[in-house]
Amino acid sequence: GAVVSQHPSWVICKSGTSVKIECRSLDFQATTMFWYRQFPKQSLMLMATSNEGSKATYEQGVEKDKFLINHASLTLSTLTVTSAHPEDSSFYICSAPEAGYNEQFFGPGTRLTVL
Amino acid sequence: QQQVKQSPQSLIVQKGGISIINCAYENTAFDYFPWYQQFPGKGPALLIAIRPDVSEKKEGRFTISFNKSAKQFSLHIMDSQPGDSATYFCAASYTGTASKLTFGTGTRLQVTL
Numbered sequence: 001g002a003v004v005s006q007h008p009s010w011v012i013c014k015s016g017t018s019v020k021i022e023c024r025s026l027d028f029q030a031t032t033m034f035w036y037r038q039f040p041k042q043s044l045m046l047m048a049t050s051n052e053g054s055k056a057t058y059e060q061g062v063e064k065d066k067f068l069i070n071h072a073s074l075t076l077s078t079l080t081v082t083s084a085h086p087e088d089s090s091f092y093i094c095s096a097p098e099a100g101y102n103e104q105f106f107g108p109g110t111r112l113t114v115l
Numbered sequence: 116q117q118q119v120k121q122s123p124q125s126l127i128v129q130k131g132g133i134s135i136i137n138c139a140y141e142n143t144a145f146d147y148f149p150w151y152q153q154f155p156g157k158g159p160a161l162l163i164a165i166r167p168d169v170s171e172k173k174e175g176r177f178t179i180s181f182n183k184s185a186k187q188f189s190l191h192i193m194d195s196q197p198g199d200s201a202t203y204f205c206a207a208s209y210t211g212t213a214s215k216l217t218f219g220t221g222t223r224l225q226v227t228l
Contacts, residue, residue, distance in 0.1 A: 006158075032213040043204060043218045044159070051213075093158050095216075102147045102210060106158035 002028045004096050006107035013084055014115055021079045021110045023050075023094030029074040030096035034104065035067075038091045050077040050094075084114040119207050121219030128226050134192040136222045138205035141186065145207040147214070150179065150190045153202045153221075162190070162203075195226045 003026040013019050023033055031052045036044040048069050049057040056069035066088075068080040077096075081088055091111055095104040120139045128134045140148075146167055151159035165172045165179040165188065172179045178191040192199055205219040 004158075034215065041221075041223075043221050046215055049213065049215065091156075095158075097213070102208065102214065103149070103161060103164065104216060106151075106160065109156070109158045111156070 002026075002096075002098050002105045004094065004105045004107040006092075006094060006110050008110060009108060010111040010113075012113045012115065015085050016083055018080055018082045019084055019112060021081075021092055021094075021112075023077045023079070023096070023107055025075045025096045025098075025105070028096075028098045030077075031074060031099060033071065033077040033094055033096045035069060035077070035079050036093045036095070038093060038109075040091075044093060047079075081112065084112070086114045088112065089114045119205060119217050119219045121205050121222060123222060124220070125223045126225070128192075128195045128224065130195065130197060130226055130228050132195050132226075134195045134199065134224055134226070135189060136203055136205070136224070137187065137189045138207075138219050139185075139187045140207045140217075142207070142217075143186065144209060145217075146210050147208050148179070148181065148188050149206050149208075149216070150177075151204045151206065153204065159204060192224075195224075197226045197228060200224055200226050 005024045007022045033050040035047045050069045050071040052071040071077045093109045095106045097104045149164035150162045153159040176193045181188045203222045206216040208214040208216045
């Protein structure tokens with residue numbers, strides 16, 4: 001199956017700093033990518049849909065100015081958590097469907113800890 | 116309604132037994148139903164998926180049963196192994212590349228020796 005990578009796999013930062021997480025589709029092009037966050041022992045919560053060539057679509061309740069998404073190319077989307085606070089600590093996961101297919105391929109996730 | 120309800124929340128099965136996880140959806144427009152397996156600290160991985168035009172799909176030890184009239188679908192893991200111990204999520208979406216997945220709440224499966 002197709003492979004999606006994320007970088008970094010984990011990051012620790014101080015409160016008030018910004019953190020960028022990259023999501024790459026390694027062997028296919030993805031015009032759409034999805035960003036999720038997952039708290040311990042909970043399900044995945046969709047944050048936003050990243051669209052190549054246009055603005056991201058955010059789910060209700062997700063702060064656009066706090067979680068900046070940029071779909072830079074057909075293989076790369078980035079999520080920047082701005083002015084991070086301890087409550088932003090979570091597991092962030094991206095996914096990408098291969099064009100023309102329903103199947104979504106998930107990245108390995110990024111563990112963010114804000115001190 | 117976009118909810119997908121999943122049960123049980125947790126499940127303990129002996130090695131060699133059958134693990135059964137159930138999901139129910141409300142939106143009749145959903146037409147793609149995948150199951151994902153997630154190990155701690157990892158991203159979800161697609162196990163098996165089904166569309167409403169079939170009532171059952173089998174891949175190895177994993178089987179999805181689908182009941183369109185009841186709006187329910189279930190995952191059966193035959194001959195469960197300790198390596199199957201993970202969290203399982205059902206999901207539902209519409210056909211289409213940009214379709215968002217609606218996830219169930221997850222089932223933590225533990226397979227004991």
